[in-house]
Amino acid sequence: MPFRAPAENDGVETSPPVADEVKTTTCYMCACRCGIRVFLKDGQIRYIQGNRDHPVNKGVLCGKGAAGIMNHLSPARLRKPLKRVGPRGSGDFEEIEWEEALSTATTWLSDIRKTDPKKLAFFTGRDQSQSLTGWWAKQYGTPNFAAHGGFCSVNMAAGGLYSIGGSFWEFGEPDWDHARLFLMFGVAEDHDSNPIKIGLGKLKERGAKVVAINPARTGYAAIADEWVGIRPGTDGLLVLALVHELLRAGKIDLEYLLNYTNASWLVQQEAGSEQDGLFLRDDDGVPLVWDRDREQAVPHTDASAKASLSGPVEVNGIKAVPVFQLIADRYTDDTYAPDAVAERCGIDAEKIKSLAAEIADAAFNHPVSLPVPWTDSKGTRHETMTGRPVAMHAMRGISAHSNGFQTCRALHLLQMLIGAVDTPGSFRYKPPFPKPVPPGPTPAGKGSSPETPLNGMPLGFPTGPEDLLLEDDGTPVRIDKAFTWENPMSAHGAMHRVIANAAAGDPYPIDTLFLYMANMAWNSSMDTQGTLDALTAINPDTGDYRIPHIIYSDAYASETIAYADLILPDTTYLERWDCISLLDRPISDANGAGDAIRQPIVEPDRDVRPFQTVLLDLGARLGLPGFVNDDSSPKFPGGYADYIVNHQRAPGVGPLAGWRGDDGQSDGRGAVNPEQLDRYIENGCFWRGEMPVEARYYKMANKAYLDWAVGMGFLGSADPIVMQLYSEPVQKFRNAARGHGVNQPPDHLRQRVERAFDPLPSWYPTYEDDATEPDAFPLHALTQRPMHHYHSWGSQNAWLRQITAQNRLFVHHDTATKLGIADDDWVWVESRHSRVKGQVKLVNGVNRDTIWTWNAIGKRGGNWGLDKDAPEVEQAFLLNHIIPEKLSDGGLSNSDPVTGQAAWFDLRVRIYKADPDEQGITAPLLDATPDLPGTKPSPKRLDFGRSFKNRETTE
Amino acid sequence: MTCLPEKTTRKLGLVIDLDTCVGCHACVTNCKEWNTGGHMAPLTDTNPYGAEADGVWFNRVHSYEVTTPEGNSQSLHFPRSCLHCEDAACVTVCPTGASYKRTSDGIVLVDEDKCIGCKLCSWACPYGAREYDVFEGVMKKCTLCVDRIYNENLDQEDRVPACVLTCPTGARHFGDLGDPQSDVSRLVRKREGRDLMPEMGYQPTNKYLPQREKSGAAGTETNQSPALAPLEDTSGASGLLGWVDRMLERMD
Amino acid sequence: MHPAASVILFTTASGVGYGILALAPLLVAFGLLPDDNRWLGGALMIPALGLVTLGLLSSTFHLGHPERAWRALSQWKSSWLSREGVMAILSYPPALAYAYAWIVLGAVDGPWVWAGFATVLTAVGTLFTTGMIYRSLKPIPAWATDWTVAGYLTLGPLTGLVVIVAVATGFGLHPVRFQTLAIILVIAAAVAKNAYWSRQLKVWEEHSQTTGAAVASPGNTVRSIEWPHTEANYVLKEMGYRVARKHAEPLRHITRNLLLVAPAAIFCVLPSILPLPYLIWAVIPGAVLTLAGVVVERWLFFAEAKHVVSLYYGVD
Ligand SMILES: Nc1nc2c(c(=O)[nH]1)N[C@H]1C(S)=C(S)[C@@H](COP(=O)(O)OP(=O)(O)OC[C@H]3O[C@@H](n4cnc5c(=O)[nH]c(N)nc54)[C@H](O)[C@@H]3O)O[C@H]1N2
Ligand SMILES: Nc1nc2c(c(=O)[nH]1)N[C@H]1C(S)=C(S)[C@@H](COP(=O)(O)OP(=O)(O)OC[C@H]3O[C@@H](n4cnc5c(=O)[nH]c(N)nc54)[C@H](O)[C@@H]3O)O[C@H]1N2
C-alpha cells in the first residue's frame, strides 16, 4: 500500500529520478545466484536491487549483494595480464599484453599435451562454469580436474546421492510452506543464502518450530526456537539415537519405507563370501524382496508383491534378510540409546528423547495433506499428497568432518524412516534431482594419452572398486589421489591435496598448475605456510620450481597472485556473460527447473578479459576437439556468449535449457536458438520451467514428475528411483577391504576402508578426536561464514569490511574462566601443527568444548587493496594456519576416508593467554607482498553517490 | 520548524521483528547503497581501505546475548536506526531548524543546507541514530527513505524503505503506525511490540517485536517433551520386527 | 562524552568572561569596585568581552559549517543552544555600553547603571542557558539535573571573581573586601559540584534504563557480543568516551582542591594574614589554579558523563 506523496513543502524531492536504465543480471557476490536489477545512472551503477520475479531471491538481497557496487569498484581489481619477474612469492610482476599471456600459456600447455596431458592440473574454485571447465579438461585429456566441491561439501553430495538420489547443499530445500518442525544441522549460511532466509521467515510467520543443532548459537541458530549445542563431529551419534528412539516407539512410516526405499530388499548374509552384504538379485540383476503371501523371493519391481520387512529367509540356499531387519538389529541396540550417547554429544539424554518425541509428534500426529491428486509410478492413483512435516537441512557442520559422509547418510536414514523425503512438509528435491541411485557416470581418466580427449568426464561416481582411478600398478591416476583407496568415492576430486602432492611429486610430478578463482595460497588451503612452501619449493635436480608453471585467473589482488607465474585477470561479475546451467549448478527450486545468465552491465575499464572467453581462446589455440572447426578456426569466436548459445553437449542439450529450438519454443531440449540470450534478457536473465502441480512431491516415484523430467532431459527413463537405506556400492568397497575381488585396498588401508564403508549409516569418532590426546588439545576449533562476507572476497569491499575487519575468537565464559582467560585477552590457539594468535570474545552461546571464529577475515598484507596496517592484516587471524594437512600418522590426508572431503572442522586445539608484550597483534604475521604494477593507492575517503544527488539546495 | 508539529497526519515508521532477524546485515548495506546516492548523499567513508575505517551508516545491526532471570541464554540480533520519535528530542535541541519532523508523515529529517554541524542533536538522541558526516560537516540520518516511499519512478511495490525491501527474512515492516487499522499496527498489537527504553519517556514511532523465549543449552531447558513410549511388550529389534509384521498385515 | 579540548578551553574562557560581566557591575554598584578608574574598568571589561567573544567565536570553530553559525539564533523557541546564542548576543549591547561608561566616560552613573544591571542579567542568563543545554539532555543522565545549571551559575561567577580579585589587587585594592562574596561563591560552587558529583556516582546505576530495555528485552541481562562495525564509529567516538574510575576519583579530588580549596585559602584566608604588597603573589597563582581547576572540572564533566547510547555498545 504505497502512500501518495504529501505536500510538505520542505523542499524534499520525493520522486527523484533513479535510473536512466535498469538492467537485469545475476548476482555473484556469492554463489547463491540471486537475480538482480541494476539501476544505471549517468553510465554508473546507482543501485542494485533484488529481482522480485526471480525464483531464487524473490526480490530480496543479502548484505553482500547490496554491497556489490563496492566490489565492482574495488581498488584490488586486477588491471592487466601479469608475468612474474621476481622469485615466486615475492609479488614481483610485470604487466604484459594479452597476446603474450595467451601465447605463453599455449606454449606451456601444448608442450605437455603432446607428451603427457596429466602434467596439467586444472583446478577451479568457486566458479559457476564447471560444465565448461570440466569439458575443457576432458578435451585436453587430463584427468587432473576438479572444482572446489572436494574441500567444500562432497560429503553432503555423495552422502545424499548414494542414499536418496539428491542432496542437501543447494540441491534440495525444506518445504518452507508446510514444515511444522525444522531441524538444521551445522548450517551457518550456506549456498542458498537468501532462499534459506526467506524460508526461515516463512517458518517464523507460520509459527513452525525451528531447531538448530550447532555448537555455536549465531545467525540462524540465534532465531531457532531451540538450540542444541552439540559437540562437533558427533551428529551421527545424535541422529542415530533419534533413530533408536523412533524405532523403539514404532514411530516410522512403514508404507513409505516399502514404497520408496529399499527397506524390503534382501541382503545376502553370507559371512566370508564375496557376495556378503550385497543384494540378492534375479537373473536380470533386479534386487529381490520376500513376498509374505507367496513365501518366495520376487523382484522388488513386482507391484503385487507383499514384501516382508523381517527375515531371515533362504533363497536358493543363500541366507538373506531384508534391509529393514538389519536396521532394526543395528539401531535398537543400546549403544544408540540417548543415555549412551549423551555425554559424547554433549547433549542431555532428556533433550535427545524430547527431540525424538517432537519429530514423532510432528510427523505422525500432524501429517500435511494437500488436495492434489497424483499417480505414482506403479500407476496407483492417490487423491491427496500427504507428507510428514519434518524438514531437515544440513551442511558443512556435518560435511567438514572425517565422519561426514556417514553422518549425512544417517540424516537421510532418519528422513526416510519417518517418510520425510520429498513429501509435503519435508525436505524436497530440486530438479534435475532426484537422480538414480547409485549416481552416474563413473569417473574417467585412466589411460590418458597425448593429444587425446578423455573417454568421459574426469569426475564421477564410482559404484565399486572397479571404478577407482588406479593405474595397473595400483598407483593413483590423479594428482589429488581422488578415487583411490584413500578416498574411493571422492566424487568432486580433492582440490585441497593438489599443491602438496604436486610439490612432493606424489604420485608424480606435474608441469603446470592452472588455477581459477580459488585463493589456494591463503584461506582455501589447510596449513597455509606449508602450502606457500610447496608453491615455492625448488627441485634440487633441476633448480626449477617443483611445480614449474603456475597459471592463475583471479579478478582481484588476492594472496594467491604472488605465487603464480602468469596471471590472467578476469572481469567482475557485472562486466561479463556467464551461464548458470542445469549441466552444473542450476537455480532450480522444488517446483521448477531453472537456469540463468549474467550479461555485461558495464564495459570493463581495464585490460581484462572474461575467464571463460579466455579458456575458449586457449582451447582453440591448443586445437582441442570441440573448440575448433574442421579448418582449425576457433569454434566460438564470439567468446563465452557464443559458446553459451551454440555449444551442444548432446544433440539438443546445451548450457541453457530455456527458449531452445528454431522457434525458441522448446524447454529443456531443442535445437540451438541464436536469439536465446535475448529471450533470457527479456525475461530478467533467467528461465524457469515450472513443473505440473501433481509432479511436485514424491518426485522419486511420481509419474507426472518422472515423465516431465524425462522430457526435460534430466532422466533417461521414467523408472522410479528407489532410495537406499542400505548402500550396496559402499558394501562393495567393504568387501574388497575384507579381501574379496581383484581390486583391494593396500594393507595399511584395509581396516580404515572396512570401518568407514559401512553400508548402513554409522558413526565413528573423527580422526583428530581419535588421535589427539584430549588433555593436550581439549577444545574443538571451528570457523563459521559471516553472512556479510564471502570467503576472502569481502574484505576488499569498503562497506562490508567496516562491518567485520577483525575476527574474534569466541570462547565460552566457563571455559575461559577455567583457563584464566578474560574478555578481550589475546590468546594463542595451538593445534598439534602450529599456533596462531587472536583476540578473545567471551560468549554463552557455544558448546563449552568448542571455540570458533569467522572464516577468512584474516588477510596477508599487500593484498585486496588494503593498507598494510589494516585490522584484517594485523588483528584478524586465519585459522587455516593451524589446520594440519595430514593426519597425525603423517601419511594420509586430513579428510573423510570415503569421499576425501577436507575435514576442516576436525581441528583440536588448546588455548592459552599470550604474554603481555604479545597482546594487540596477530601472529603469524607474514611479510606483506608489494603492490602489483599499475596499482594506485587506495583512496582515503569515499563519497560514492555524491554525483547521483538530486536535490536543490535551499541556500 | 524546529518545534515539533502538534500532530502529524501519519506516523510512518518501521516495525522490526527481533524473533526473526538473523543479523545478516542486508538491511545495513542496502540502506547504505540506496542512501549514499539518495536524499542525504553521500554517506561518506573515511579510510575505507585502511585502519580505523569509519563511515556514515543509517542502520546498524548489533549482536547480543540475552540472559533471562531464570538463566536461559539466547542470542539476539538488533538492528538500530532512527525511530522517528513523536517527541523527537533531536529536533527540539536543534538550534538552526535543520532538524525537523514532517507534519504530513512524521518523518524526522535533517535539512543539510541549514545544518551547522553542532552535533547537539546526536547528544540528544537516546538511540544513537544520528550520523555525523565529518567531510560534509553536517549531521545525517535515516530518512525513512523519503525518496523511495513516494517515488513515482519506482514500481509500486518498491516504494518502501530499502531496508524493508531487502530484508531476506521479512523481519522488517513499514507502514503508518498512527493508523490503528494498518498492517503494522495490527502486527504491533498481535506481537506486543515494544518501545526502546520505555522508562525514559520518549515516544518512538518505530516498534520492536520481542523475541520469543527459547530453550537454550543443556541445563536450562524449558518445554521439554516427554520421551516416546516404547512399543508395548517389546524388547529391541525382535519386538520392533514383531510389531512391524503385525502392522504389515493390517496394511494388507 | 568526548571531552573535546576546544570545548573545554572555551567554555572555561567564556565562563570567566560572563562571570566578570555578571559581577563587575554589581561590585561597582555596591561600591566594592571604583567606577572612576578607567584603567581598572579597561582591565576588567576588555578581557571579559574578549573572553566571551573568543568563546562565542571558538564555539563556531568546532561546527561543521561555521559560516552558517547565524542560523543557530533562529530556534530560540525550542532550543537551549539557540537561546544561549541569543542571550550571548543580547549581552553585548549592555556590556559594551557599560564598558563605554566605565572606560570612556570614566564614570558609571545615571542610565549607565541600568546598562550595568542589564549586563548582569544577560551574563547570568547566558550562563543559565549554557547550563540548560546540558541539563536538558536526558540521554546523559549525569547532566540531566539542576545541579548542572547550578554548576554553571556558580563556577562562572567564581572564576570571574578570582580574575576580578587578581586584577583589583594589582590596582592596589585589598582583596579582603571581596571576602564575603568569595566565601558565598566558594560555598555555593562547593555545594553545587559536590551535589552534582554525588548524584552522578549513583545516577547511572539508579537510572532505570538497562541494555535490556534498550533492546526490547526488559528484565533480562544483555551483553554486547559484536558491534555493528569492528572499528570505532562517530557514535562511539563522540558518545562512548569513558574515563576509567581509577582516574576519575583523583581527578575529582584535584578539581575540588583547585577549584574550592585554592580560592578559599587564597581569597578568604591569606588576605587576612599577608600584607598587601605581597598579596599579588598569592592572588595571581590563586586565580590560575582556580582556572586550572575549572578546566579539569570541565574535562570531567564531559569525560565522566555517560550517554545511554553506550548501552548499545556495552562500553563501560
Ligand atoms: N578454515 C576454513 N577454511 C576453509 C573453509 C572453512 O569453512 N574453514 N571452507 C572451505 C570451503 S567450503 C571453500 S568452498 C573454500 C573457498 O575458498 P575459495 O574458493 O578459495 O574462495 P575465496 O577465498 O573466496 O577465493 C576465491 C578467489 O576467487 C577470486 N574471484 C572472485 N571473483 C572472481 C571472478 O569473478 N573471477 C575470477 N577469476 N576470480 C574471482 C577471489 O578474488 C579469490 O581470490 O574455502 C575452504 N576453506
Ligand atoms: N555469506 C557467505 N555465504 C556463503 C559462503 C561465505 O563465505 N559467506 N560460502 C559458501 C560456501 S563455499 C559454502 S561451502 C557454504 C557453507 O555454508 P555452511 O554450511 O553454512 O558453512 P559454515 O559457515 O562453515 O557453517 C558450518 C556450521 O556448522 C557448524 N558446525 C561445525 N561443526 C559442526 C558439527 O560437528 N555439528 C554441527 N551440528 N554443526 C557444526 C558451525 O558452527 C557452523 O555454524 O556457504 C556458502 N555461502
Ligand code: SF4
Ligand atoms: S545471496 Fe547475496 S551475494 Fe549471494 S547471490 Fe544472493 S544477493 Fe548475491
Ligand code: SF4
Ligand atoms: S535484513 Fe532483516 S534479518 Fe537481516 S539484519 Fe536486517 S532486519 Fe535482520
Ligand code: SF4
Ligand atoms: S531516534 Fe533519535 S534521531 Fe530519530 S527521531 Fe528519535 S531522537 Fe531523533
Ligand code: SF4
Ligand atoms: S548538528 Fe545540525 S541538525 Fe544537529 S542540532 Fe546541530 S544544526 Fe541541528
Ligand code: SF4
Ligand atoms: S528506512 Fe531507509 S534510511 Fe532508514 S534505515 Fe531503512 S533504508 Fe536506511
Ligand SMILES: [Mo]
Ligand atoms: Mo564451499
